[in-house]
Amino acid sequence: MGELxxxxxxxxxxxxxxxxxxxxxxxxxxxxxxxxVLRSADVAALARHGGNHAVAAVLAARSPVAPxxxxxxxxxxxxxxxxxxxxxxxxxxxxxxxxGDFTTAWRILNGLSMTDMLTTMLALARAGRLRxxxxxxxxxxxxxxxxxxxxxxxxxxxxxxxxxDPAKVAALAPLIGPIGAQVAEVETFLAAPRGLLATDxxxxxxxxxxxxxxxxxxxxxxxxxxxxVNAAAQPWDGAPANPRSATNRTALKTALTNALEQHxxxxxxxxxxxxxxxxxxxxSFEGAGLAAKQVVDQTFSEATGQAAVTAxxxxxxxxxRFRAGTELLDLTNPAHYTPDxxxxxGWMAETDPAAARASAAHHFEATRSPEEKTFLATEVVAxxxxxxxxxxxxxxxxxxxxxxxxxxxxxxxxxxxxxxxATGGPSPAERAARWDWWQTLVHEYIHTLExxxxxxxxxxxxxxxxxxxxxxxxxxxxxxxxxARAGDRxxxxxxxxxxxxxxxxxxxxxxxxxxxxxxxxxxxxxNVDRLVGVTSLAAAKAAxxxxxxxxxxxxxxxxxxxxxxxxxxxxxxxxxxxTSVLGLAxxxxxxxxxxxxxxxxxxAASVPVGSVHVPGARRHTVVAxxxxxxxxxxxxxxxxxxxxxxRQHGISVEALRRANPGLAWPTAPVGTVVRxxxx
Amino acid sequence: xxxxxxxxxxxxxxxxxPDAATADxxxxxxxxxxxxxxxxxxxxxxxxxxxxxASAGAPFGxxxxxxxxxxxxxxxxxxxxxxDPMTTxxxxxxxxxxxxxxxxxxxCWPSIGLTLHRQADGRVLVLYAYPPTTTDVMRASPLAxxxxxxxxx
Numbered sequence: 060m061g062e063l064x065x066x067x068x069x070x071x072x073x074x075x076x077x078x079x080x081x082x083x084x085x086x087x088x089x090x091x092x093x094x095x096v097l098r099s100a101d102v103a104a105l106a107r108h109g110g111n112h113a114v115a116a117v118l119a120a121r122s123p124v125a126p127x128x129x130x131x132x133x134x135x136x137x138x139x140x141x142x143x144x145x146x147x148x149x150x151x152x153x154x155x156x157x158x159g160d161f162t163t164a165w166r167i168l169n170g171l172s173m174t175d176m177l178t179t180m181l182a183l184a185r186a187g188r189l190r191x192x193x194x195x196x197x198x199x200x201x202x203x204x205x206x207x208x209x210x211x212x213x214x215x216x217x218x219x220x221x222x223x224d225p226a227k228v229a230a231l232a233p234l235i236g237p238i239g240a241q242v243a244e245v246e247t248f249l250a251a252p253r254g255l256l257a258t259d260x261x262x263x264x265x266x267x268x269x270x271x272x273x274x275x276x277x278x279x280x281x282x283x284x285x286x287x288v289n290a291a292a293q294p295w296d297g298a299p300a301n302p303r304s305a306t307n308r309t310a311l312k313t314a315l316t317n318a319l320e321q322h323x324x325x326x327x328x329x330x331x332x333x334x335x336x337x338x339x340x341x342x343s344f345e346g347a348g349l350a351a352k353q354v355v356d357q358t359f360s361e362a363t364g365q366a367a368v369t370a371x372x373x374x375x376x377x378x379x380r381f382r383a384g385t386e387l388l389d390l391t392n393p394a395h396y397t398p399d400x401x402x403x404x405g406w407m408a409e410t411d412p413a414a415a416r417a418s419a420a421h422h423f424e425a426t427r428s429p430e431e432k433t434f435l436a437t438e439v440v441a442x443x444x445x446x447x448x449x450x451x452x453x454x455x456x457x458x459x460x461x462x463x464x465x466x467x468x469x470x471x472x473x474x475x476x477x478x479x480x481a482t483g484g485p486s487p488a489e490r491a492a493r494w495d496w497w498q499t500l501v502h503e504y505i506h507t508l509e510x511x512x513x514x515x516x517x518x519x520x521x522x523x524x525x526x527x528x529x530x531x532x533x534x535x536x537x538x539x540x541x542x543a544r545a546g547d548r549x550x551x552x553x554x555x556x557x558x559x560x561x562x563x564x565x566x567x568x569x570x571x572x573x574x575x576x577x578x579x580x581x582x583x584x585x586n587v588d589r590l591v592g593v594t595s596l597a598a599a600k601a602a603x604x605x606x607x608x609x610x611x612x613x614x615x616x617x618x619x620x621x622x623x624x625x626x627x628x629x630x631x632x633x634x635x636x637x638t639s640v641l642g643l644a645x646x647x648x649x650x651x652x653x654x655x656x657x658x659x660x661x662x663a664a665s666v667p668v669g670s671v672h673v674p675g676a677r678r679h680t681v682v683a684x685x686x687x688x689x690x691x692x693x694x695x696x697x698x699x700x701x702x703x704x705x706r707q708h709g710i711s712v713e714a715l716r717r718a719n720p721g722l723a724w725p726t727a728p729v730g731t732v733v734r735x736x737x738x
Numbered sequence: 739x740x741x742x743x744x745x746x747x748x749x750x751x752x753x754x755x756p757d758a759a760t761a762d763x764x765x766x767x768x769x770x771x772x773x774x775x776x777x778x779x780x781x782x783x784x785x786x787x788x789x790x791x792a793s794a795g796a797p798f799g800x801x802x803x804x805x806x807x808x809x810x811x812x813x814x815x816x817x818x819x820x821x822d823p824m825t826t827x828x829x830x831x832x833x834x835x836x837x838x839x840x841x842x843x844x845x846c847w848p849s850i851g852l853t854l855h856r857q858a859d860g861r862v863l864v865l866y867a868y869p870p871t872t873t874d875v876m877r878a879s880p881l882a883x884x885x886x887x888x889x890x891x
Contacts, residue, residue, distance in 0.1 A: 369784075371784035372783070375777045375784035375785075379779070385775055385787070399839075401839075401840075401857050402840050402857065403888075405839075405840025405841040406888050409840060440841060440858065441858070441859070444859075458891060459888045459889060459890055460888075461886055461888050461889075462886065462887045463884070463885070464779060464782070465778075465782075470891060511783075519883050525887075579890060686783050686805075687880060688808075688811075689780065689866075689879060690871050690876065690879045690880075690881065694805060694806050695806070
């Protein structure tokens with residue numbers, strides 16, 4: 060909440076009612092005539108009658124800088140968010156803000172939790188001050204306008220007594236999605252049943268057909284993952300069976316060594332510069348990690364909140380942060396990392412484009428056989444390391460981020476102006492480094508949200524693990540970067556820190572926040588974009604965050620699933636006990652006419668059996684999340700609950716139960732296919 | 739016993755980790771450990787870690803990982819082993835590609851709960867100890883899939 064949190068809050072039960080409306084005269088002349096505790100209405104009335112100066116005088120008299128000695132019955136001014144908003148609305152200038160400082164008013168509301176924002180808006184509405192504010196929504200530019208709109212729309216529904224009108228409440232639905240887990244707070248405010256405001260996260264998802272399955276299969280093949288591969292699977296031309304083996308080996312060794320030499324020659328100037336650069340303490344990047352977590356959670360909390368996770372997984376996700384010394388380590392600190400010239404040389408041989416071309420020309424794959432691996436290690440890498448050991452050590456410790464699990468070894472080097480500014484805060488160089496790492500840590504944090512069902516299906520395939528993670532990184536950063544550049548104080552405060560009074564440091568420049576780039580994940584992302592093109596982004600989210608890998612055409616074990624027949628997504632089995640089309644229609648939220656029309660030669664008098672088309676209905680496969688120890692032994696499992704399933708599809712639990720009579724909730728086993736009624 | 743062997747770098751004295759050692763057992767066996775750090779992720783799963791101090795055989799200390807109050811993994815970075823593990827422990831029961839070394843491998847003795855990741859030049863990068871299991875379980879385990887990602891900056 061930054062500087063806005065300086066307002067003193069007093070618990071509502073302590074608020075005493077005002078004893079009367081002060082007149083302009085009494086307010087101006089006698090502060091002691093004011094009630095002991097001022098409510099927002101009191102301040103508003105004081106402002107109306109006595110003007111801003113009267114309010115300012117009251118507030119100044121109670122300034123925390125010079126606290127007055129406590130006396131019985133001494134007036135205590137209670138600053139609350141609504142008094143702050145009203146003060147801003149009444150802050151009318153001669154030239155600017157002639158109708159009030161709406162920008163500050165919106166900023167105060169924007170900085171509140173959803174519950175506090177709703178309560179404050181309700182108070183403002185009851186004081187007759189909300190309308191003027193919403194008429195100036197343009198003053199909220201750069202803030203979370205969607206969230207603010209949810210707030211005042213919900214307040215209007217509440218005041219109009221329309222919270223039990225599904226049609227009116229449904230009007231909120233288009234706004235609800237982007238506010239994530241705050242939906243629950245809105246529902247509580249409206250006293251609406253849980254699920255009423257849930258958005259349907261499965262809109263537009265269809266089961267992958269044969270053509271889609273073909274694309275998915277190609278995405279999962281290494282050749283489609285951006286790597287240089289021996290597509291024809293020809294044997295290495297340096298294998299002993301080849302009559303020109305010796306000649307070919309020599310040629311390959313020369314080509315690879317030249318590629319490594321060139322690579323290192325190009326890399327060393329920057330590596331030496333980094334090695335000599337000032338290093339920031341890794342602790343200074345913890346704020347960037349918090350900001351990364353915040354923007355990701357804002358985007359995906361609805362998806363993760365609807366996922367089945369164990370209690371342990373839920374707790375660790377909620378508590379996760381990038382901590383120096385555990386999740387964030389310094390690659391240049393010998394206590395955290397020992398440079399490994401052999402490893403970096405092996406990485407160069409694997410990834411350098413010229414080296415990859417040379418390998419392809421000789422049909423060489425180091426990971427294919429012990430013979431090829433030994434050749435690379437002993438004939439190419441070992442001599443290269445012996446000749447360039449010192450440079451490779453510098454290159455290794457200065458030029459990479461090395462991630463093992465969720466532990467990141469980073470290079471906290473600072474480039475540019477490292478002088479601490481007179482106005483306080485980080486140096487320009489440190490500022491730039493923190494914003495740079497903020498983007499990287501968005502990607503790394505998203506990894507921590509990967510559902511165990513997705514992990515099981517990805518089977519270590521980087522195109523899935525990194526490609527999906529970068530897909531969502533792109534979504535987050537494309538929205539968050541403009542906000543950061545526009546001066547979003549919440550993000551800025553976390554990334555750059557604040558002064559002792561909680562204020563962001565001056566001198567922020569939008570140029571500090573780089574454009575989004577998928578960087579080394581570009582090829583993985585391109586492949587996952589192809590997969591999303593034949594499935595959907597919603598399916599990808601359900602797979603990654605909720606473990607519904609079937610929606611992207613995978614089996615739980617990671618194989619490409621058998622393609623679905625076209626036009627069968629609305630086929631459901633007739634629930635047990637239902638013996639009429641009318642009964643089926645009621646259970647599925649459909650109509651007799653619709654079902655009859657979709658299932659010729661069915662008539663309204665037919666007895667539906669087996670599988671039936673119910674247009675608008677769909678199926679849901681129950682999944683679970685498992686916790687495993689390092690050996691793969693399952694230590695805890697949590698299966699999807701009816702509430703989670705209902706929320707994923709934007710329906711009520713009652714509707715879900717009605718469509719699935721006889722199902723043994725809440726213990727429907729993994730793999731159970733549940734009917735999702737028309738909605 | 740297992741922790742003492744790791745601290746000394748002496749695999750000749752290796753005793754496998756017990757299958758259900760708890761945090762209390764760990765505290766009793768290694769009272770000098772740092773306070774536990776909760777809410778960490780080990781191979782994507784919730785875990786608590788405890789760092790034990792550096793020693794001759796573990797120059798960067800020993801990290802003990804607990805999941806559901808059971809010690810599931812003990813990790814020693816760049817252990818200083820007193821003898822060639824192949825000599826001490828015999829031929830590995832399982833050899834797999836290492837995800838931590840571009841040209842290295844991981845040599846495993848699942849029956850006594852030990853895995854070493856070696857660089858191509860023979861240096862041991864990390865030692866993992868875990869409750870004993872079978873080669874089939876270890877081959878398919880999350881631990882066998884552990885890998886490092888090198889991202890150019």
